[in-house]
Amino acid sequence: MSDQNPLAGSIFPPSPEFVAQANVSGMAAYQALYDEAAARPEQFWGHLAETELAWQQKFDHVFEWAPPFSKWFVGGQLNASYNCLDRHLDGPRAHKAAIIWEGEPGDTRTITYTELHRLVCRFANSIKSLGYQTGDRAIIYMPMVPEAVVAMLACARLGIIHSVVFGGFSAEALKARIQDLGATLVITADGGWRRAKEVKLKPAVDEALLECPEVKHTIVLRRTGSEPEMMEGRDLWWHTLDETSHDDCPAVPVDSEHPLFVLYTSGTTGKPKGILHTTAGYLLQTTMSMKWVFDLKENDVYWCSADIGWVTGHSYITYGPLSAGATNVMYEGTPDTPAFDRWWQLIAKYKVTLFYTSPTAIRALIRQGDQWPDAHDLSSLRLLGSVGEPINPAAWEWYHRVIGKGRCPIVDTWWQTETGAILIAPMPGAVPLKPGSGTLPMPGILAEVVDLDGKPVPPDAEGYLIIRRPWPSMIRNIWGDPDRYAQTYWGRMEGVYFTGDAARRDADGYFWVLGRVDDVMNVSGHRLSTMEVESALVRHPAVAEAAVVAKPHEITGQAVCCFVTLKKGDYNHDVLGKELRQWVAHEIGAFARPEEIRFSEALPKTRSGKIMRRLLREIVTSNTVAGDVTTLEDMGVLTRLAAQQDEP
Ligand code: WT7
Numbered sequence: 001m002s003d004q005n006p007l008a009g010s011i012f013p014p015s016p017e018f019v020a021q022a023n024v025s026g027m028a029a030y031q032a033l034y035d036e037a038a039a040r041p042e043q044f045w046g047h048l049a050e051t052e053l054a055w056q057q058k059f060d061h062v063f064e065w066a067p068p069f070s071k072w073f074v075g076g077q078l079n080a081s082y083n084c085l086d087r088h089l090d091g092p093r094a095h096k097a098a099i100i101w102e103g104e105p106g107d108t109r110t111i112t113y114t115e116l117h118r119l120v121c122r123f124a125n126s127i128k129s130l131g132y133q134t135g136d137r138a139i140i141y142m143p144m145v146p147e148a149v150v151a152m153l154a155c156a157r158l159g160i161i162h163s164v165v166f167g168g169f170s171a172e173a174l175k176a177r178i179q180d181l182g183a184t185l186v187i188t189a190d191g192g193w194r195r196a197k198e199v200k201l202k203p204a205v206d207e208a209l210l211e212c213p214e215v216k217h218t219i220v221l222r223r224t225g226s227e228p229e230m231m232e233g234r235d236l237w238w239h240t241l242d243e244t245s246h247d248d249c250p251a252v253p254v255d256s257e258h259p260l261f262v263l264y265t266s267g268t269t270g271k272p273k274g275i276l277h278t279t280a281g282y283l284l285q286t287t288m289s290m291k292w293v294f295d296l297k298e299n300d301v302y303w304c305s306a307d308i309g310w311v312t313g314h315s316y317i318t319y320g321p322l323s324a325g326a327t328n329v330m331y332e333g334t335p336d337t338p339a340f341d342r343w344w345q346l347i348a349k350y351k352v353t354l355f356y357t358s359p360t361a362i363r364a365l366i367r368q369g370d371q372w373p374d375a376h377d378l379s380s381l382r383l384l385g386s387v388g389e390p391i392n393p394a395a396w397e398w399y400h401r402v403i404g405k406g407r408c409p410i411v412d413t414w415w416q417t418e419t420g421a422i423l424i425a426p427m428p429g430a431v432p433l434k435p436g437s438g439t440l441p442m443p444g445i446l447a448e449v450v451d452l453d454g455k456p457v458p459p460d461a462e463g464y465l466i467i468r469r470p471w472p473s474m475i476r477n478i479w480g481d482p483d484r485y486a487q488t489y490w491g492r493m494e495g496v497y498f499t500g501d502a503a504r505r506d507a508d509g510y511f512w513v514l515g516r517v518d519d520v521m522n523v524s525g526h527r528l529s530t531m532e533v534e535s536a537l538v539r540h541p542a543v544a545e546a547a548v549v550a551k552p553h554e555i556t557g558q559a560v561c562c563f564v565t566l567k568k569g570d571y572n573h574d575v576l577g578k579e580l581r582q583w584v585a586h587e588i589g590a591f592a593r594p595e596e597i598r599f600s601e602a603l604p605k606t607r608s609g610k611i612m613r614r615l616l617r618e619i620v621t622s623n624t625v626a627g628d629v630t631t632l633e634d635m636g637v638l639t640r641l642a643a644q645q646d647e648p
Contacts, residue, residue: 012400057076311416339372359557396436414438426440470497502515576597
């Protein structure tokens with residue numbers, strides 16, 4: 001990204017009108033909340049848990065910390081599905097829209113809280129009738145349809161641990177997740193609509209299940225009407241099961257620390273990590289951020305454009321908004337179908353007031369020109385959100401001016417799959433914005449920027465972003481791998497959560513997240529590990545060795561660039577390059593398809609044989625190599641790699 005920064009140094013205080021109506025008004029109010037949570041965490045979180053969640057049994061105490069493990073709201077019992085549904089049915093929310101959904105072809109549904117409750121109960125009864133129960137694991141592999149949310153909440157209702165796998169993942173990736181989780185149920189659909197074409201899902205499930213003997217059933221939603229193969233005895237239609245299910249399904253009270261879901265994300269090795277979130281703390285903090293960060297009010301129409309397969313879809317489509325009683329817009333397809341104004345049209349049509357999306361999407365839409373948003377009435381908007389990566393000044397400025405008409409605060413929300421909920425973001429009626437900064441931490445979040453010894457660095461100096469104290473919605477474990485959990489997050493600095501991000505903190509205490517410090521890439525706001533792509537590449541019969549680095553990209557932030565050495569043989573590089581890109585898409589998923597494959601006779605290595613990724617990064621970024629190369633084994637390799645730059 002080459003970005004002149006026209007906004008350098010600008011500060012955008014909240015407008016008096018926004019402050020007047022905000023859930024948290026003015027800096028003093030924010031500061032009081034922050035100070036209270038820091039000084040008396042037990043009272044602060046205990047009080048919120050009691051007042052903001054519905055309990056079947058009250059907790060005995062607020063937390064137990066034995067880093068790296070911690071428990072919140074110990075001894076309590078509750079149910080996430082009950083909190084997202086049943087508790088809204090006694091009052092005026094009963095007939096409020098919970099989900100306003102639009103399919104890509106233009107079909108629409110509005111589902112009230114009462115109706116959503118009914119759908120969830122019926123589907124939970126379908127699952128129950130097959131013998132599944134509390135503690136079992138289910139995979140959800142679905143398009144962006146309301147039933148994806150129904151499936152999550154039905155699992156939660158029964159205490160079944162769900163793991164949503166993004167529909168863009170391949171059969172191979174799906175299989176690895178099913179196996180790692182020991183799932184016995186897969187909930188899927190025939191397919192979904194994307195760019196006017198059907199993306200089939202069931203065939204990938206069939207392929208994955210060839211090597212997953214523990215899966216007893218799949219439940220298949222009919223969405224597109226393409227007739228998938230159904231295996232007798234194993235595969236069941238959602239609508240057939242529904243015929244005999246009834247409307248009443250009591251929510252099973254589970255322990256505060258009962259696993260709610262596992263979501264796989266990329267780490268620094270080739271194997272994805274199953275991030276485990278539990279019930280009470282996760283639900284409380286996602287609920288609170290709806291009020292603190294999105295300033296949610298009863299009559300807001302809220303739209304988060306994420307896919308349900310990423311953590312943003314979990315926390316800010318399903319659990320946060322529904323627990324907070326919001327009206328949630330959900331859209332199946334892509335922003336460019338049938339034309340580049342689909343999102344703006346949806347905002348106008350449903351009078352969306354709160355809109356949450358990613359810098360990648362914003363950059364892609366900027367490119368299409370202002371005529372697309374300008375053709376629609378966006379005056380319903382009152383707040384905009386951004387997530388997934390740092391938002392660059394040009395994207396911020398456009399989002400603010402063209403979409404928000406200069407009226408809407410932009411909440412730049414920093415968080416991670418592991419943090420469960422937003423940890424650093426402005427409370428929009430309190431904290432003045434600085435474009436590009438996530439501003440200040442949420443109450444209870446003791447964030448700091450430190451050096452490798454854990455000592456705070458001076459203002460404006462670069463360091464590691466860490467969190468000093470456990471928080472309610474934090475990751476509890478890596479599924480099946482507590483050692484990796486302890487090592488990755490708590491092993492770098494004693495008793496401190498290591499985020500893996502570099503950051504600066506300015507003299508006002510504002511946080512500026514700079515990006516990952518590990519071998520994790522961020523492509524379109526989706527996390528991808530260099531190792532994962534490398535292991536996929538070396539599984540190809542022609543590949544001897546591979547090194548993968550991220551390369552700056554104008555739209556997607558980063559793009560995947562692969563250096564590959566080949567086994568002996570005669571290859572056409574053009575053909576093989578295409579084949580390898582397709583291979584990675586097949587092994588991981590289309591979103592991981594490398595932007596570039598560069599063939600090389602060798603890779604630059606240290607004397608101990610470690611590939612020097614830093615040098616490769618320099619090559620793809622600037623095409624020059626500065627840095628220290630004294631440990632480099634073969635300087636010639638490097639010059640040849642740099643010289644290749646202009647080849648396709
Ligand atoms: C990583 C987490 C959080 C849901 C989506 C991604 C980067 C995320 C921001 C932001 C700067 C950000 C960080 C973080 N990131 N939001 N507002 N500003 N960087 O979740 O896949 O777990 O990735 O995304 O590098 O560590 P994820």
